[in-house]
Amino acid sequence: MRIRLIVAALALGMAMTPAFAANKPVRIPDAAMTQAATLREQALTSDLAYRITESITTEVGPRMAGSEGDARAVAWAQAKFKSLGYDRVWTEPVTFPKWERRSERAEVLGRHAQPLVLTALGGSPGGTVEGEVVRFTDLASLEAAPAGSLAGKIVFVDFKMERKRGGDDYGFGSRIRSRGPTTAAAKGAVGYLMQSAGTDSHRMPHTGITRFDEGVKPIPAAALSAPDSRQLSRLVAMGPQRVRLALDCGWDGEATSYNVIGEVRGSSKPDEVVLIGGHLDSWDLGTGAIDDGAGLGITMAAGAMIAKLPKRPARTIRVVAFANEEQGLYGGRAYAAKYEKDVGKHQIAAESDFGAGRIYGYASSLPESAREADEQILQALAPLGIQRLEGRGEGPGPDIGPFAQRGLAWASLAQDGTDYFDLHHTPDDTFDKVDPAAIQQNAAAYAVFAYLAASADGSFGSRPVAPATPAR
Structure with a gap:
């Protein structure tokens, strides 16, 4: 599940790094803003995120890391990415204690x-x-x-x-x-x-x-x-x-699962990446609907809707179904270690791991040079009822936290979690708890965010930094 306060402090210093000030101003083209508005309205009429969440919770069910259900979830994710029209789908191994x-x-x-x-x-x-x-x-x-x-x-x-x-x-x-x-x-x-x-x-x-x-x-x-x-x-x-x-x-002993990754290739800067995703595993008591089947449904649907646009954004949209978040962020740590040298190729990342409640707030680590682009993203999200979070200490989601420590720019799309901990890690975490209208709003927000971030003229400031030494 998503615990921003655990990782927020590790990433807050990134936006203050003096190197970011040297970046040239970043903005999003008017044509992309127009397309994002159309994408937003289309997404609000799509039940794709809801159906993806239904699929994993029904066809796979519980998927505790290292279990037989986890292995079926990996196969499910690969097949689902392909059926949704992603251009490239692959897996990366993640090993952990079972x-x-x-x-x-x-x-x-x-x-x-x-x-x-x-x-x-x-x-x-x-x-x-x-x-x-x-x-x-x-x-x-x-x-x-x-x-x-x-x-x-x-x-x-x-x-x-x-x-x-x-x-x-x-x-x-x-x-x-x-x-x-x-x-x-x-x-x-x-x-x-x-x-x-x-x-x-x-x-x-x-x-x-x-x-x-x-x-x-x-x-x-x-x-x-x-x-x-x-x-x-x-x-x-x-x-x-x-x-x-x-x-x-x-x-x-040990078990091996996989980060499952799907890409929608960019039109002119395919080697630069906007990363979104959630985690593939769940605890064994429920069927992992709000934690985190909904996060997968939201982000997989967002990528699929972008893939169907008449013109792709400049950058690649990469959706990651992270392995074994629940027992120690193993998938997120493995991804950060593997792509550490490519942090500069990652434009920004956002993770959905706090259920399926409506998104009400937006925050990011973007530097001052990207302030205009950040405001444009918020402008496109505003019709969904999303406002800027000020002074809330928001931070990256858990699986992107290890990469944020290494210099990855992040955004937070904050969901209403008023009843999230009624269900979290219990037998009651089941598909019937997902509100179809709320998850549609989530998918629309992630689609708009990812599309605009991938369309921006200029860098959002991701670059290598030395991870801070944890306080003892």
């Missing part, structure tokens, strides 16, 4: 014995553990627990995310998921439970990846559905509670 889920259960023991609905976090080891529950309200309070104070205990963090259009609270929820288990294990805990990183009230837990620091022995880690988390909180408030947690899951 994690498997087999079974999971938990129960409160003793006087108030009852089952708990949960799901293992990706990266959790298997095992059956039993212990007294120690409740924390957030990650900071867990981090403040004295060393060794949690020996033999099961840690429980019951932070509740709130609905926000930009999904802001996920920054807290995802850190509780990613850092909580290793923090608990380092302090002696034998197991870890958290309230799912989500905003729904359904009895559907949210999975997602976690990591254990080197030297820390991994412990079984799982997410409770929101009602079960609140139930456990009430029980703990009544007095000490013991829970048994039994997970059958874990890492199982």
Whole structure:
């Protein structure tokens, strides 16, 4: 899924690089602006993005990285690109550790014995553990627990995310998921439970990846559905509670999947690229409709609609279905490593990985020399209800983040994610949650953006830079 706040800070410095100031002014030809207006109206009447999303969620379904479904998704993407009329389609291998889920259960023991609905976090080891529950309200309070104070205990963090259009609270929820288990294990805990990183009230837990620091022995880690988390909180408030947690899951060697790439070749500058896309994999609980079948439907449809124009834009439109985003941005990192020397040939990139809610905002990293072109793009997007995002800290999507660190110019087409975390990483992430009208608006926006970026006279400023050293 798309977490702009994780990668935004890594790319913000790019637009401030002095070298960009030397670029000559960039604008988009009037003819291209006229064509973009026609493209926008045509896209708003097309159900292609909706049908592509229906296709992958129905014909492939769940496609966790390294699974049989993932392999079928790669074949599906190749065939779909070809059927949509893309000029060139190919794959690039991406290798990663393989994690498997087999079974999971938990129960409160003793006087108030009852089952708990949960799901293992990706990266959790298997095992059956039993212990007294120690409740924390957030990650900071867990981090403040004295060393060794949690020996033999099961840690429980019951932070509740709130609905926000930009999904802001996920920054807290995802850190509780990613850092909580290793923090608990380092302090002696034998197991870890958290309230799912989500905003729904359904009895559907949210999975997602976690990591254990080197030297820390991994412990079984799982997410409770929101009602079960609140139930456990009430029980703990009544007095000490013991829970048994039994997970059958874990890492199982390595797997290889593929970035699947389709191109609509440019008319006069085919070696220069405008990159759009989403990720091909999903978690295994639902059918990956909002995360990220919709992103593929939106961007694949946008490229296909541009391919059918009477005159192609100058630059090539490249659509990437990235491998294994969910467990560590493996496809995005592989793409960045492979094309690092070609960053200057990439005009700009934008990624759709935040569901299928209507796009309401636009932001970019473009330098001052491309300000006019940036305003022209926004002008063409405005009839879709899209406004400039000012001071929101927007950044590149997750899979283009590693390339943005290396100097790639990016744009953000911000979707309304008010209900995104009701569905994210749950069994409820299914095709019926996709709004046909909203996904049409998304496809229209991506088609307009990609077409105009590919038509601009001048560079948007992508050029090699040394990636910043992550803060410790």
